[in-house]
Amino acid sequence: MRQLTIIFMLLALVSCGGNPRSGVDEDQFSSYWYQGKAEINVFDLEQYRYGEMREGTAVMIFVTEDFSRRKQVKLDNPQEAGADARKVLKLNMTREFITGVYPYNTMLSVFTPVYDEENAFKITASMTEWCGQSFTQMNWKNGSYRAQLFSYFESEGDQELKLEGPSEDEIFNTIRLNPSIVPEGDVRLIPSLIFQRFSHIPLKVERAKITKRKISGNQVELSLDYKTINRRLLVRYQEFFPYEILSWEEIQNKPDGSVERTIATRRNMEMLDYWNKNKLQDEELRRALGL
Template sequence: MKVSHTTLFPFILILLIFSCKEGTEATQKPQEIKPSTIEAKQKSAQPLSDEFKAYWFDNTAEITSFTLEQARYGEIREGNAVLVFVTEPFLRDEQVKADETTSSDIAVLKLNATKNFNTGIYPYSIMQSVFYPLANNQHALKITASVQEWCGQVYTQLNNRTEFDVASHSYFEGEADENFSMSKTILENELWTQLRINPESLPTGDLKIIPSFEFLRLRHVPFKAYAASAELLAGTYTITYPELNRSLSINFNPQFPFDITSWEETFISGFGDNAKPLTTKATKINTIKSDYWNKTTNNDFPLRESLGLN
């Protein structure tokens, strides 16, 4: 998909500054970015259409809820998943959200992806975050993932610097504390955000891809790039990893804003004699656009009801 670069209209010159931190009033107003600042950010980026700007720079996030059938320990568990996409200014060096926008920060599309499900008596909570620059054919600037359950928790962070710098912490023996660097390659996590900007830019054919951080941690496989093949059809992007006996298919609206409607992930679930191929499925419930960081009162609870998350 090719889009033209045009001058931003004043009413969409807002890039989000969020109050998702302690000590910040929920009514904090977003920072306004001057046209010259946007131009500086986009010199090396793909041109953004007026349609893109109107949708993503409207001072709201896109929140989509999904019913979840999650494979874990050789069984399918019922739960929910949420994808939150939002634009925000990002500091290249510190690799965190910018509190004050300047010409030196980077405009990113951020994805916070969550899953919640139970395994018998105890719950799982998984969150993965991607910070992807508003330009094609670039890697994510930062990816994080955390998994919490009653046995303990794990956390992995990748920073895109000269190389990929990875820090991982886990309560499992052999995974306790790891810090290492690796050559840059395709990251499965970043493809979800790349799809939302321009699905035609997604890589296809025979590739080397680092699988999702969630999969790597839950299956306890080495953190590295694996041989994969990828195919883009009308509204479906599929990745297959022969060595891992795993495939992922993401279904999306082929028309802008390329919203994700469902996905399926097939892999070996369970351990030992209980190991078998199962398919995790997520199906869309609803999508809303909301400045959710300002929706913090009990009166805002109906918004969760609209997402089917009660």
């Protein structure tokens, strides 16, 4: 029965974008990502904020879905969308932590095409805390990102920008497709939207360098170092498919010489059709995940 399901999914994909990206093994990818479930990863989070380390939780949810390339939203009826339908690997990533008396909640969503050699179609990021809300959305159209920023800070206000370059936030999805797709060497990237919200720096393309090194236990560490904003991202993942994300670390060198280090270490992973688990009795699943 499962084999028939996969066959029908593969047939449906013919109209959703053609051949997979170079480096993506279609058989491996489909058998894992087209099960009708999402991969839920729970991380212990040590988030640096306001000069102190805060304990919290991060969650990375990876799932494939049908996406409208033209409208850049999830399709309600992909079978009726024709050539507009695209398969994407979606990452929803949250962080929750407390600063003193009030909570922080962030969410990042990245929609990366599986069958198009293009940058992520859409990236959104939100941050909510007791002072207010901020939201950023970037849409990839005609070879560049159209970015919209909304903030409760007067100095940032509402902005519209055009950014020509790929985004750091897509690296997690690209690793999951195949780490070989992530280029090494000197690159130009849009820094993490969550980092941009935390740091309040202008949102623009920055110069960076990407390197990879194999470490013990069939693991690889990707290092992303920016030349101008004193930021470093380290991502540790499994060397072999499905290239699971095991940890990530953000390092920020401050002008006064201090170093702020945020670390997320995975403690649980489950494949789950969470959208069907919305009853009171399903709350036990959260406890099983450590949430």
